[in-house]
Amino acid sequence: MREINVGLLGCGTVGTGVARLLLNNRDLIAARLGAALNLKRVADIDITRDRGVRFPEGVLVRDARRLVAEPDIDIVVEMIGGEGIAKELILSAIAGGRHVVTANKALLAAHGNELFRAAASKGVDLYFEASVGGCMPIIKTLRESLVGNRISAMTGILNGTCNYILSKITDEGSTFEDALANAQQEGYAEADPTLDVEGHDTAHKIAILSALAFGMEINLKDIYIEGISRITPLDIEFAGQFGYRIKLLAISKAHAAAVETRVHPTMIPFDNILSNVNGTLNAVTVTGDAAGDILLYGRGAGMMPTASAVVSDLVDLARNLIAGGGPGRLPGLAYQMQNIRRIPVLSIDEISTHYYFRFLALDRPGVLSTVSGILGRHGISIRSVQQKGRKTNGAVPVVMLSHRAREADVRQALAEIGALDVVAARPALIRIEDDKLVD
Amino acid sequence: MREINVGLLGCGTVGTGVARLLLNNRDLIAARLGAALNLKRVADIDITRDRGVRFPEGVLVRDARRLVAEPDIDIVVEMIGGEGIAKELILSAIAGGRHVVTANKALLAAHGNELFRAAASKGVDLYFEASVGGCMPIIKTLRESLVGNRISAMTGILNGTCNYILSKITDEGSTFEDALANAQQEGYAEADPTLDVEGHDTAHKIAILSALAFGMEINLKDIYIEGISRITPLDIEFAGQFGYRIKLLAISKAHAAAVETRVHPTMIPFDNILSNVNGTLNAVTVTGDAAGDILLYGRGAGMMPTASAVVSDLVDLARNLIAGGGPGRLPGLAYQMQNIRRIPVLSIDEISTHYYFRFLALDRPGVLSTVSGILGRHGISIRSVQQKGRKTNGAVPVVMLSHRAREADVRQALAEIGALDVVAARPALIRIEDDKLVD
Numbered sequence: 001m002r003e004i005n006v007g008l009l010g011c012g013t014v015g016t017g018v019a020r021l022l023l024n025n026r027d028l029i030a031a032r033l034g035a036a037l038n039l040k041r042v043a044d045i046d047i048t049r050d051r052g053v054r055f056p057e058g059v060l061v062r063d064a065r066r067l068v069a070e071p072d073i074d075i076v077v078e079m080i081g082g083e084g085i086a087k088e089l090i091l092s093a094i095a096g097g098r099h100v101v102t103a104n105k106a107l108l109a110a111h112g113n114e115l116f117r118a119a120a121s122k123g124v125d126l127y128f129e130a131s132v133g134g135c136m137p138i139i140k141t142l143r144e145s146l147v148g149n150r151i152s153a154m155t156g157i158l159n160g161t162c163n164y165i166l167s168k169i170t171d172e173g174s175t176f177e178d179a180l181a182n183a184q185q186e187g188y189a190e191a192d193p194t195l196d197v198e199g200h201d202t203a204h205k206i207a208i209l210s211a212l213a214f215g216m217e218i219n220l221k222d223i224y225i226e227g228i229s230r231i232t233p234l235d236i237e238f239a240g241q242f243g244y245r246i247k248l249l250a251i252s253k254a255h256a257a258a259v260e261t262r263v264h265p266t267m268i269p270f271d272n273i274l275s276n277v278n279g280t281l282n283a284v285t286v287t288g289d290a291a292g293d294i295l296l297y298g299r300g301a302g303m304m305p306t307a308s309a310v311v312s313d314l315v316d317l318a319r320n321l322i323a324g325g326g327p328g329r330l331p332g333l334a335y336q337m338q339n340i341r342r343i344p345v346l347s348i349d350e351i352s353t354h355y356y357f358r359f360l361a362l363d364r365p366g367v368l369s370t371v372s373g374i375l376g377r378h379g380i381s382i383r384s385v386q387q388k389g390r391k392t393n394g395a396v397p398v399v400m401l402s403h404r405a406r407e408a409d410v411r412q413a414l415a416e417i418g419a420l421d422v423v424a425a426r427p428a429l430i431r432i433e434d435d436k437l438v439d
Numbered sequence: 440m441r442e443i444n445v446g447l448l449g450c451g452t453v454g455t456g457v458a459r460l461l462l463n464n465r466d467l468i469a470a471r472l473g474a475a476l477n478l479k480r481v482a483d484i485d486i487t488r489d490r491g492v493r494f495p496e497g498v499l500v501r502d503a504r505r506l507v508a509e510p511d512i513d514i515v516v517e518m519i520g521g522e523g524i525a526k527e528l529i530l531s532a533i534a535g536g537r538h539v540v541t542a543n544k545a546l547l548a549a550h551g552n553e554l555f556r557a558a559a560s561k562g563v564d565l566y567f568e569a570s571v572g573g574c575m576p577i578i579k580t581l582r583e584s585l586v587g588n589r590i591s592a593m594t595g596i597l598n599g600t601c602n603y604i605l606s607k608i609t610d611e612g613s614t615f616e617d618a619l620a621n622a623q624q625e626g627y628a629e630a631d632p633t634l635d636v637e638g639h640d641t642a643h644k645i646a647i648l649s650a651l652a653f654g655m656e657i658n659l660k661d662i663y664i665e666g667i668s669r670i671t672p673l674d675i676e677f678a679g680q681f682g683y684r685i686k687l688l689a690i691s692k693a694h695a696a697a698v699e700t701r702v703h704p705t706m707i708p709f710d711n712i713l714s715n716v717n718g719t720l721n722a723v724t725v726t727g728d729a730a731g732d733i734l735l736y737g738r739g740a741g742m743m744p745t746a747s748a749v750v751s752d753l754v755d756l757a758r759n760l761i762a763g764g765g766p767g768r769l770p771g772l773a774y775q776m777q778n779i780r781r782i783p784v785l786s787i788d789e790i791s792t793h794y795y796f797r798f799l800a801l802d803r804p805g806v807l808s809t810v811s812g813i814l815g816r817h818g819i820s821i822r823s824v825q826q827k828g829r830k831t832n833g834a835v836p837v838v839m840l841s842h843r844a845r846e847a848d849v850r851q852a853l854a855e856i857g858a859l860d861v862v863a864a865r866p867a868l869i870r871i872e873d874d875k876l877v878d
Binding site for chain 2: 292
């Protein structure tokens, strides 16, 4: 039986998962592929730690650069992470004519355009199913299954850490801090949780998906990013009273000559299926002109779900090698290189959506009319106002839901409202996605 | 730009959708594929009807056999349906060395083993993404994304007609007959609805998915099939009181040396995401050893969702042709032909699950103890008994939920209970899938 030789760079959690899956399900994979995926070499700085995997003698080595240069490695799997050595090794593998598989969303979001250009000009493939959504086949769905569709929108819960924390606050009324501490204890959040909870990881992923869906260069830097660290149990409770749940969503929509791509906590109605995606699970909906809405749902991270996606890339590449065709069967960013455009990402000021505002107002006559007056002058019309909860220090929480409004107007109005003497503390703003609302 | 020539057999609803998508999104598809998918010929018995598609002169013809034999057609798309002429034309296309795309689940479920053998021995591909789940990429997910996973179970809502009818009964308390009439009026059910409502269409689909998941020959004839025509508003209401919704599920599970594959109305808990899949939508969950559970959700039928899946197959095949590799890059039934086994499907008598029983009992002392005695003698233990609703003609509905029991035992017990003088009418039985129940 033919063997396809795989070299694995980095044997941490996910790398170990890949090794384990290749070894444990070797016969099963061969029965499907018609060839063996042979884990030829694994490079990691630590070659003594017990990973619960029995590598044959000589497989585990320390020198990643040498692995990349080995002539009989067909596919290099980069599981190191980060933008430093991982980028150098991927570029070096590409230069050496190796196909590459990676799960490194941070790297692809920041340097993907350069990497895919390098791969295309060298005639090798760079596959990355595991970079977004773990085992959910969202990359394959966009590049292959929806290839006949003009895609208009995507909405995703793409970070399990954030979803776990928000589920915890929703179900147990914990504070963000307590829910984060719990997530860290359970192993669902890193010691430094910034990348996850401030929305950057989600932004990396939606930057990649947007490129695939809309035929654009990857553009991370223009995406609006807001994390979940300011979400309070109070807002989650009020949201529930209005029929909404709060999720950290990545939203990306096609406009005529731009895209709208943003990451922020968002209220979605209970009957939106995404509102029932809880715990560390991920889900993403994609809207195509032929398919309508489709949703994928599953484990977006973790050792074995991520390994599952890596192995699917390995088998795809192995099939290309075995079929004996030319390289580049599938273009890296879903469109042929010459058709990829630089499409502007709208500034958050330019978007328009529905809003939830909460502020603490002194319980005095005329306050509501002053606030409404400011909103009205900025063209923001209100569909619901409620005074919620109990008075503390003479102030009461007031909650308003707006009709569709322009974000720039909303921000100016909130700045004016926040500056009022009768309003204590900065108003809270949470965006609402609700397809049923008509403006 | 290179052109790949497509010949379309059958231009009814879905065929017209394929034509429309290929024509409307021609440039978009070319920008992704790097070649044009050229709708070279369309064969239909009716070449005069206005389909809202402008075919160039000479494209629309009447002679399907001649189309299949045209030397410059690269891929034949079969959209005729049924097992007669469709099978003949597919075999003839294969014999002529053409790749084939079909959405014909009835044909694949009945004759798939023969068709895939013919394609493999001729070195051509037979693709069928649109045969199950419409635009949901379930075939691609099983054949490609989960290729590294040992798959243990699948559960699906795979028929939009049944799901629409059950949703209607659930939401509006309609009878089956009224809900069916409504579905027919809305165009969601055929004039002869048997294929859908009696579960056969669902069985065709799970027969195909089971082959892909478990490496077995397609086996339709041994699948237990029960439709939704005996489901009453009463059972749906009682189900709701126990926290369950009733869905027509296709269930397929791997056992050590057999598979358990069955289609029947099933109670699932409210917090199972499948219980929230309503209307004509479809969804399917797959459990893999590495991925865990993943779910796909979307439009399982209809003109454009089905066309979306057909075009994804066309592009996949076109990529194979353009890459210039050998044929059979991807084995038709997910496993290499020599690894496909004949795996037995368990008889329904051999399965064990949880049950809901409802019977009308005369309101007399000792009835419940007689019934419980019969169940007990057959080893069926009861976790809940409730007398529900009002007395009619001296009889009251009694509802029981069982712990896990063997179906053969359940059937014998119900036959004995149904024969009792104190029990009016045949007891109703609905199976329950509830992962949270521990036995």
